[in-house]
Amino acid sequence: MSVVYRPARADDLAATDALVVSAINDLTVRHGFGPMATASPPSFQLFSLKDDPDGLWIAEDDGEILGFAWSWVCGNVWFLAQLFVDPARQGQGIGNELLGRTVEHARKSGAAHRALITFTFNRVSQGLYMRHGLFPKMPIYLFNAARERVMQELPAPPLRAIAIDGSAATMKKLAEIDSRAIGASREKHHRYLLDDPTTTGVLLCAGSDCVGYSYLASSAHIGPLAVTRPDFLHDAFTTALKLAADRSAENVSAFLPGTCDSVLRLAVKQGIRITFPMLLMASPEYGDWTQYLPRNPGFM
Numbered sequence: 001m002s003v004v005y006r007p008a009r010a011d012d013l014a015a016t017d018a019l020v021v022s023a024i025n026d027l028t029v030r031h032g033f034g035p036m037a038t039a040s041p042p043s044f045q046l047f048s049l050k051d052d053p054d055g056l057w058i059a060e061d062d063g064e065i066l067g068f069a070w071s072w073v074c075g076n077v078w079f080l081a082q083l084f085v086d087p088a089r090q091g092q093g094i095g096n097e098l099l100g101r102t103v104e105h106a107r108k109s110g111a112a113h114r115a116l117i118t119f120t121f122n123r124v125s126q127g128l129y130m131r132h133g134l135f136p137k138m139p140i141y142l143f144n145a146a147r148e149r150v151m152q153e154l155p156a157p158p159l160r161a162i163a164i165d166g167s168a169a170t171m172k173k174l175a176e177i178d179s180r181a182i183g184a185s186r187e188k189h190h191r192y193l194l195d196d197p198t199t200t201g202v203l204l205c206a207g208s209d210c211v212g213y214s215y216l217a218s219s220a221h222i223g224p225l226a227v228t229r230p231d232f233l234h235d236a237f238t239t240a241l242k243l244a245a246d247r248s249a250e251n252v253s254a255f256l257p258g259t260c261d262s263v264l265r266l267a268v269k270q271g272i273r274i275t276f277p278m279l280l281m282a283s284p285e286y287g288d289w290t291q292y293l294p295r296n297p298g299f300m
């Protein structure tokens with residue numbers, strides 16, 4: 001049978017998650033990093049499918065799923081959340097075909113900016129993305145540290161944290177922060193996070209000014225975190241680290257962009273270790289994040 005490309009359906013998404021986990025671990029093990037991914041319910045995929053079904057594509061052969069591509073759009077930003085091909089069928093043009101379909105999704109959406117986060121050590125994905133007009137912008141490191149170590153001499157939290165609620169006023173503030181930090185409002189994604197029982201979010205305030213927000217997973221993973229100006233990032237991350245360290249999880253983690261010197265300095269001082277080096281790739285003139293820490297390579 002030949003490979004067929006079709007829009008994804010809700011009942012494909014458990015199988016695509018299994019495919020993604022196996023392709024990630026095949027790659028990270030081959031490069032000496034050990035397995036990185038574990039299976040999880042495809043909640044954000046389902047959310048994206050309901051929101052905009054044009055962004056999720058399947059490659060299949062005789063009913064067997066061989067590849068998956070998933071992109072979402074917020075305002076002017078199109079983001080490729082996942083592109084994965086079964087390790088046994090890589091290098092046969094499937095990834096290129098799937099990517100072509102999601103790039104068409106970007107074109108139809110009219111988004112001015114395109115971005116994704118990939119593995120620094122994957123030559124294939126980077127070469128493929130360059131072919132489609134997405135170029136390397138900056139490293140993003142997945143950091144991880146023992147909670148006990150992070151707590152040692154951690155400065156007092158400089159910002160006040162107020163729980164995020166779903167009110168119109170809060171959503172307006174979040175939209176303003178995102179517009180300044182990443183060039184688009186992500187109100188629908190904040191509503192998704194508000195409904196996620198494993199995540200809590202706070203607005204970060206200096207006096208009466210709301211200067212950013214931060215989310216924290218029950219695993220003590222920080223992100224997304226965004227601020228209205230680059231010089232607030234250090235204080236925002238310090239506050240987020242304190243909130244994370246107050247949890248009972250063994251480790252604290254976050255994705256830190258290479259352009260954010262102040263948070264990298266603090267992370268290293270608190271004993272945080274680089275576990276996976278990742279890379280932001282984007283269309284020309286996008287992607288110099290100095291006010292934003294992504295949640296993960298799919299959510300951004």
Ligand SMILES: CC(C)(COP(=O)(O)OP(=O)(O)OC[C@H]1O[C@@H](n2cnc3c(N)ncnc32)[C@H](O)[C@@H]1OP(=O)(O)O)[C@@H](O)C(=O)NCCC(=O)NCCS
Pocket residue numbers: 023024027082083084085086089090091092093094095096097116117118119122123124125126127128131
């Ligand atoms: C990345 C991935 C999706 C690509 O899918 P694929 O089906 O293997 O790729 P294709 O066969 O369609 O395209 C391969 C292209 O990559 C590029 N490429 C491969 N090796 C390259 C290299 N060393 N340097 C530059 N470009 C390279 C070429 O453009 C090549 O096409 P060509 O052989 O026609 O010249 C797939 O390999 C995969 O799932 N990898 C592991 C997970 C991963 O990293 N996913 C991306 C997450 S963001």
